[in-house]
Amino acid sequence: MANLKVMVVDDDNNICELLSLYLGKEGYSTVIASNGQEAVDRFETEKPDLILLDIMMPQLDGWQVCRRIRKTSQCPIIMLTAKGELFDKVLGLELGADDYIVKPFEAKEVIARVKAVLRRCGLSQQEEKKEVNYDNLYINIENYELRVRGKQIDTPPKEMELIYHLASNPNRVYTRDQLLDEVWGFEYYGDSRTVDVHIKRLREKLEGASEQWVLKTVWGVGYKFEVKRTDV
């Protein structure tokens, strides 16, 4: 896959530099714009593959920039919003934002979301694995196949995607909101308890399948697919 270009738009130069650094490490090339007008202008000439767009900016704010760009392009846009600022999901959807990130953010999260959005748009940098394999567990998200102890188990799509998502990043803790965003999608509005119910049904299917891994609750935080370490 050719090198992908990301445009970072924020009036705070530190944020721009930081994001640029994160993205650079992951092999993206970056373009920086430090205000709304510059963003609109450079978008035409640079033709980035994705835009990270701050909402709070003087003059032309993020929403306005988003609206303008959407008039001529479907280029994926991730909005940046400061914690405390209330982010209007409805407005975001109407204007065609693809995702949003709350500041302060972490490198990992930014990268994960950029990748996720690009993937959804069929622009992922490298083909990602469509299957995961653990002791007594095989998941293939392409043909929606789940095998536990070698036995195929009929599993509804949502459960399938959830276990695939968790098992693809073993030991990483996901909050319910992250899962809703990343598995259900940005546009999903709903009770975060929904995740619990799916986890429960997955657990019924996975119960006692292996000592090597477990679908664990991290109390007060979320869930993770925990894999026993053999080392250290």
Next chain:
Amino acid sequence: MANLKVMVVDDDNNICELLSLYLGKEGYSTVIASNGQEAVDRFETEKPDLILLDIMMPQLDGWQVCRRIRKTSQCPIIMLTAKGELFDKVLGLELGADDYIVKPFEAKEVIARVKAVLRRCGLSQQEEKKEVNYDNLYINIENYELRVRGKQIDTPPKEMELIYHLASNPNRVYTRDQLLDEVWGFEYYGDSRTVDVHIKRLREKLEGASEQWVLKTVWGVGYKFEVKRTDV
């Protein structure tokens, strides 16, 4: 990461110089303002990434400066308060201060707090380690994972954060109040004995894990994660 800029506001020039020195050594660039009005003015032009703000100043005091800056910016603010002066946490919270430091302060503490606040705002100068490793002890705060003698131990979030905090700064003594501030959070009000109970529960989990380190009580002061030195 681009160089971060800190604005130091204090009517005592010695304090300013001293802080400036500390910060400079750590790679921050600094701007000094010696009264409230100057702080407000220079904030606009300099756009610092963080402000160290003395409370007691003639004319415009720290609280007033804080209020004014908060009208237009979420720039992190750490208040400086002299020992003896009573520092009003509630007022601090309402006005949106992010932390506070009591004078006389130590270089180490100032740097630690500046870093902590910047980190919370997603502006940390370098990626901080999310895991610590000692003989028979592995802590990963990102995955909420605690392993003692290689065995994974389920641990509640508060205990997790506490041991992570202590183990991240081995041999440093923390008072109970410091731990409440730094682990429970600036906004937490509560009995400092709470810390004792958490320490006890941690000790149960860590008991006899290693000769190399220990969760030690410093009588009359607080606690520290003590690591035996092999060198020196």
Next chain:
DNA sequence: TATTCAGTGTAACAGATTTTTGAAAAAGGT
């Protein structure tokens, strides 16, 4: 050395919070 006392360890409780679970309603597909 005995005494005193503030500081610390511990166990147990209560309240708060979070998670699990079952059941039923809603939505979607055939």
Next chain:
DNA sequence: ACCTTTTTCAAAAATCTGTTACACTGAATA
């Protein structure tokens, strides 16, 4: 219309957290 999947809801269960009371310890004093 039927069946499956998904979501919602709320009661029940589990877990975490802060507090308290009391026992114990270390350090200072007489």
